[in-house]
Amino acid sequence: MVNILENKLKEKISSLIEELEIIIGYSESKAPLKINPVFIKTKEEIDRLIFNNLCVNNLATYSYYLSADTKGKIGIILKPCDVKSIIQLISEELLIKNKIKTIVIGCNGIIDYKKINKAVNYQKIISAKLDENNITVNTIDKSFNFKLKDFFAQKCYVCNIYDNPPYYDEFIENDLKLNLEKKKEYEDIEEFEKSGLEKIYKFWEEEFNNCIRCYACRNICPLEVCRDKCIAQLDEPHWQSHKINSSEGKFFQLIRIFHLAGRCTECGECERVCPANIELLKLMKKVNQIILKLFDYRPGLILDMKPPLLTFKNVEQNIKDEELI
Template identity: 40%
Template sequence: MSNLDTLKAKIKERLPDLDMVVGWEQGFDPLRATPLFMRTEEDVDRLIWNPLCVHNLATYLPGLKGRKVGVVVKGCDSRSIIELLQEKLINRDDIVVFSMPCEGVVSVRKIQNRIGSLDYVESVEADTGTVKVTVDGSSQSFGFPDVAASKCGRCQYHTALLSDEFVGEPNNEKAEDDYSDVTSFEARPQEERLAFWMTEMQRCIQCYACRNACPLCVCRDHCVAQSRDPHWMTQENSTQNKWFFQVIHAMHLAGRCTECGECERACPVGIPLLLLKRKLNKEIEELFDYKAGTLIDSTPPLQAFKVEEDNINERGW
């Protein structure tokens, strides 16, 4: 029995006690997976687990609070669950976490950049060695690392940090994450960095997919972006206003963001939002030696108070 079949069997076993289990199925084309809400055994038969399963399904959990829900997660996704539990946004007793060792997922955007257009994809064969995409009868193969999501290249959590049903052999490999992407961006002059964001933000359509895809962005229906009372943001679509939102978004996620990259993946116009979140996380790591969603019993640093922080010289003037 393959790992996937074992996983399906485990889900079917637990399903009677759950309202639903969230996983993935094949979407509208061979390259796109889509979230699957399993309520029956027939639904479970449609479950897939492969490098196309890009979505972080933990995003659905706060919205399903109060129901008994199973969720299939990759290692990185499990960090969101830990963070949600720490913040009491979900109840541990109400969720069942299913997982398998993850070897990485693709970046649909990177594939698009390679093949030009995603409009005509006929078939995809993806494993963690190569990704073969067929368009118009002709195939192109890419080495997995070249088209994998950037987060996968620095992955330290192939194995879920929290799971109730784990299928397969845990993989404890850890890549380095030296935040070199952030460091090299920081090295650019300030005007250049601002100009970069202004150029990127110009095409933002204010759809707030970044916000709604984020598992930790839980104000959703009461977001400052649309609130009139308090009236902190205008409804103008100036680049400055759009950027203002992203800064608020990033600040609220400092030390909470698990870098799942859903904000960036969900953006319909491809704004590299994860860079901004990583900048804040880099600061948090330096100040508090903390990585969100990795330790179930810890408290996120910005939700705790210490009279003397170890790495902040508060009265050093």
């Protein structure tokens, strides 16, 4: 089944490659359960393209910088949820719509590497094999067999655009459909908050003890196009201390979440790439939950809508003056 989809993808790309300067897609990786972003320019390279449940990376990350470096049009292979990042960038006027050709593939869910890593007791994964419903994972001295449906990324459980992307130039339908028991949006955040402020604070205290301020979270984010102009690294003015420790890590993350409030499309890349395994998506989701409540707005769904934090109304429906004091 997967091969049929990949063939459809390759055919589509063959028909488009002439008009595009470069195409960003997924290719095989030597590392188990991982894929590599690949940049192709010629017909001969098309065979390197793959698409399967391991194609986690949100390739929209490359759109902003690559579009500044190229004269022609860029093709990007995206999952329906990744398109949200492109929509958001266009609606914020950070990307020019005509520079990007979005080639969207219907998705039947993506695998969360960290979930699998946890299930094998954090032993190093040596090799893995994936088929339609199962996944076999080998560590140095043990082999594990898992059902695929237990290891999808958090976002898949609330996804309702997997075969219906909010925007695309080309859409490649996937015969396999996402078949998961849906969860309520922000259910996990509400559950987490029940533990009370004290416990929540302790949780973040411990999480950020491991933060080394590597900025992988910032640099992988498709919306943080400001990575080379970041106030966290400026010397003059010295807005934030450059010390690498837990409290500065937390402070940097606070800047990030406010910066992404009402912009974050919850692709989960920041959490995926964190070498300290910090659960960053929780923070992002919390802020988005507030934005949803205040402005009835979900980032990355409507192309020509002005994001609420980029504009203002004289009277906001959901913000009461007395609550602001």
